[in-house]
Amino acid sequence: MDIGSGNGYPSASLSNFAPHPFEIDGVKCNSMEGFLQSLKFESIDMQRYVCTLVGKAAKKKGRGKNWQQKQELYWNGNKFKRSSNEYQQLLNRAYNCLFKNEGFVKALRATNGATLEHSIGKNKQSETVLTRQEFCSRLTYLRDKGELPEELPKNNNKELDLKFE
Secondary structure, rough: EEEEOOOOOOHHHHOOOOOEEEEEEEEEEEOOHHHHHHOOOOHHHHHHHHEEEEEHHHHHHOOOOOOOOOEEEEEEEEEEEOOOOHHHHHHHHHHHHOOOOOHHHHHHHHHOOOEEEEOOOOOOOHHHHOOHHHHHHHHHHHHOOOOOOOOOOOOOOOOOOOOOO
């Protein structure tokens, strides 16, 4: 099943563009895309604003932010190296928070064990805040096993292979 905002249910409802509100660290997010794009901004006030955005508006706000050069992202006053274990743990926490949204969970369960894919996503961590593999493995793990692990094994600054097996 190819996850994408232009696809039918449940695929479109699992897209990061879908308006599934959740809260992380006391910050209200109206979509996962808003949260992900907020990570490109060092300013906490700007992060909170971007978290309120949904879909294309969130994507547009983060476009043009040159985080790739330094490979650094930000959340709530903290700096994260894109390739770090700490960043992966932040993504896990965010998806665990999203997993509390009933509409998201209903759509996830409606995939009925299908293999989840994201054909328009990127594969390299250095090019995107969430790779295809990071995205699909988290959705699959949540669907099949529930909450994502809070702690991950040390990665020695190599790209993580998040299959959660």
